[in-house]
Amino acid sequence: MSEPPGVVCRECPDRVFANVRGDSGDLRLRRAVAQVAGLDLPREPGTWNRADRSRAYWLGPDEWLLVVEGDDGLALEERLRDALDGPFSVADVTGAQVQLELSGPDAGKVLQKSSPYDFHPRKFPPGRCAQTVFSKTTALVAAREDGAFDVVFRRSYADYLMRWLADAAAEYGYRLE
């Protein structure tokens, strides 16, 4: 098939994930994360920030997912714990997560088949993220500047969701990288 696929799915290995919880108004928390991951925790609901190798996704009013490329999960947790001083929680959840990048002109249609959330660019421009129902489980979806989507879901659902995505995208042409 010479035609470019409508949906391209790329697995993103080499990422570590930390779940961070605390009062979003607490400067100590923000400074600690800035020091360790080089970015500000997003305070606006449903948004995400990125720095060179890190991203921080808003999960709830006191909860974020921190994603860092090319790090060690336990070491990241330790560095954060060392930098944090106060009523905060940090847990390495690298083992719990799988991250994909969905791109291609029909990536949005695959999301529409999978989730009741409104991914239209008017409502979900780059910089937005949402935890939502995804097929019969849940996922975190984030809109990127390049028009692609980051999708993060639980590892135990990986086999199921990879089959689901391939099936949902089949009619548009699907490539897994």
Next chain:
Amino acid sequence: MGGEVRRLAAGGRIDRDQALDFVFNGRALRGFAGDTLASALLANGVDVVGRSFKYGRPRGIVGHGPEEPNAIVEVGTGASRVPNLRATQVELYNGLEARSAGSSVFQRAAGAFGRLLPAGFYYKTFMSSPRAWMAWERVLRHAAGFGNAPDAADPDTYDRMNRHCDVLVIGGGPAGLSAALEAAGWGARVLLADEQSEFGGSLLAETRALGGESAAAWLAGVLAELDASGNVELLPRSMVSGYYDHNFLTIVERRSDHLGPVSAAATRERLHRVRAEQVVLATGAIERPLVFANNDLPGVMLASSVSTYVNRYAVAPGNKLLLFTTNDHGYRTALDWHRIGREVVAIVDVREDPAGAWVESAKASGIDVIGAHAIIEAVGHSRVSGAAIAPLQGNTLVGAPRRLACDLIACSGGWNPTLHLGSQTGVKPRWSESAIAFLPGDLGVGTLCAGAVAGTPALRGCLEQGALAGATAASRAGFGSGRTTRAAPEVDEPPEMPARSLFLVPHPKPVSRAPKQFVDFQLDVTAADIELAAREGYESVEHVKRYTALGFGTDQGKLGNVNGVAILAEALGKDMAEVGTTMYRPSYTPTTFGAIAGRDVGGFFDPERHTPMHGWHTAEGAEWEDVGRWKRPWYYPRPGETMQQAVNRECLAARDGLAIMDASTLGKIDIQGADAAEFLDRIYTTGFRKLGIGRCRYGLMLHEDGTIFDDGVTARLGEDRYLMHTTTGNAEVVFAWLERWHQTEWPELSVYFTSVTDHWATAALVGPKSRTVLAKVCTDIDLTGGAFPFMAVREGHVAGVPARVFRISFSGELSFEVNVPAQHGRAVWDALIDAGAEFDITPYGTETMHVLRAEKGFIIVGQDTDGSTTPADMGMDWAVRRNKPFGFLGDRSLDLSDHLREDRPQLVGLASYDAKTVLPEGGQLVDDPERQPPAPIAGHVTSSYYSARLSRPIALGMVKRGAGRMGETVYCPLADGRVVKASIVDSVFYDPKGERQNV
């Protein structure tokens, strides 16, 4: 057969260059692209398309859309056969095969049989004598329904898609198109859905000009504009099937039916799940038939349908037309008929003195207009050959009937707005005397109605009203001022004079003796049936519906309902508003199971969760048990082994040597914060404040009513950090439970929870050899009993990977539960298997886990407990600390008088006397085996297994006052008549002092 005998030489929207061959009831026929099955059948002169349900009378095509009651067909063959389709909605394709539905022997023979089935037949026959149902059921089940379900799996695929829009416009006719144009013009995201293959609605059969151009040209222009606008999505072939709460709607899109019988490459149907800020109902109206004697003869049609077949499909479904009307709108059909050069026998107008532009126009064309008359009876055998007409004054016949020869009767009894979707939201339609119609009720601020559905008769009015609705909807959704931005096109449309109402045409004989006057064609409900129901005391329209079956067909009474209501109202001496309509429910037209199921079939029906070691288990040939959504190894049979043999082997390995289990599915929650201990104290029955760092404690979680809902071991990892284990099936419930209490009752406690279930892979290394083997791959933890005691946790490395090792045991044996981040789970598992090879390491599954724990009397919450079980019932007071400062959830309920009752069921062990019979789980226990049922129940068996270690069966059960009945005998009657005798024993069968795990 003469081919397309009724096809006009020119005109229509069909593509005459694309002839299509099809087969109907075994006859090879031909039509054109653009035809429906109905228009092609009419073109071929097929008059009779089915037999009536109850009386076996011949029936022909009446309508041209979803209202069609008679032309119900089955399309396709074998697995892809689709029953219950309306021929008026089936797009023709080359090779289409269709059959009339319901052509059972019963229905063909039903002519004589029908009089055995009066109104209320089911009720009268089966309420008085339920036994009659036994005799009748087979016959009736066979006769009921319209077609046969395929008996092979559906080869097609279906799916679902979620959609969001600012404005959903339902119906692509003049009002809907105008609404979409305006809403899109203001920048709103618009979704326009129409059930037909082409947008346009009534414009597809319109002969007048719009704004100086043909209707077709205007339509093409509008569609091009919508297509180019960028914020409009057009969904043709899309039936809005349901209108639910909060502007959630479902749309069934037919994606491949028009292409052929099976289209494996594409999705056959797609269910769109739409969430709309605003909804514009532009669903139009369906013409109301007239109820007169023998009005079900083939050749009696709706006037608008005759016009549609003529103008859109270039089919003249007859030669000599007699028009029967109550209004000016119907005159169009006579004029259309005249325009194609066919004979209009006459216009029979029930109005006293028909006058006005339309009447003049007909007369100017030389058409005979007979005012103050009605068609009282259609004449003919399998097709209309004439009609009896009689003078009418009010609702009374005032003269002798005379006969007119004709072969087609077009009826216009006014219009029924297509208000079904509005009605689905629960808003009752309201009767309008001026519109002579039920109109949608007050649908609220999220819904607008425009065009014929709102009772607007004229085309120009529909265009204007649609535009205004579109602008208003956009404005309510936050786009624009609500003003329309463009003028509706001018339409050369003479004004209409008032219509009159006529719901039942009188006959010289009384209704009960006149030839049948059909109200509901599909279920053969006549005017006499409705009057009978009224005479027998039925007053509510909903009761009459169920008694007579009016509106109970797959068409939900789209044609018959309003006439039926009017006849009922007349019989009851009430007005229309008082009687009201029946409730319309989703789906608007029948929906396939495939569309509802979507992709949730086969492997997608229920998601599977896999642990990191899933591939290893698969390669080892594990049999699976589903626990929640997890796939867990059940047991690992070796070649030739039975399940029992495999489980026996696995159990003995764990007890005597070395075994390993994948325990990754256990729920795990990371709990951090200065108040974590206080929080756990409130959640669990046990205390956590004084638990040392690196130590573990078992706890019970209770509902506020004192019943057990989860249990597990929680470890203290640091000063302010704990790791909670939950049961596999309850992980998410417990996580939400913790959040709920923290967020809603105790926000002042500084504590945070993170689910880490998926983060950790867990291998439970079990058996006397487990310490020796773990030591081979774990060198930085002192594994000796003194340094690493039972109920402790240590951090270190296993197989080079950072690990947490717990000395906890659900088997009663020496056991190390090795936890590593899931990405390393498989590698560490493999390393443990390698290290254990010298001791013949044996993987075991959930069945062996159950046997091992039952031997130890360890309970499984949800198996040994139910929703009424307290800790005391389980003999677990040792796990409850009543003196904590705050208490704990459920604490107070433990003192409720009912929970202190002495005759509560209590956990016991059960040993069958013969030491051979495994009691059935769920088996009821009685004290007196001789007593005939219903015998008082002493208790029941909750867990039961064969114990290889003890060489006999063991069981746990709940027995009333069981704790005080040690040594007594109970009996378990089996379904096959045997009775198993068992003695009540202690619930711990093996190593009662717990010495084996504590070494």
Next chain:
Amino acid sequence: MFRIHCPHCQEVRSEEEFSYAGEAHIPRPADPSSLSDAEWGEYLHTRTNPRGPHREMWVHTAGCRRYFNVLRDTVSYEILAVYRVGEMPPERGEA
């Protein structure tokens, strides 16, 4: 299918993302041990079950996992207000 505004995500989301969590404003008694069986039973089991506006708790299960309160009409299913835990429903007129 409801559409519910989550006061934490500050967006309207679809019902699939939420779970119902019972009637709202039923505080846990401060000292359960001081209550009679009947009083404690009242807290455990008695609910208002009104026809009309009902104060209820929902949780954004698939989203931010926050509990919050909803004032919902049990006849029309209209959601009249959404407010956070610890807050009271806005005063309503007779409308």
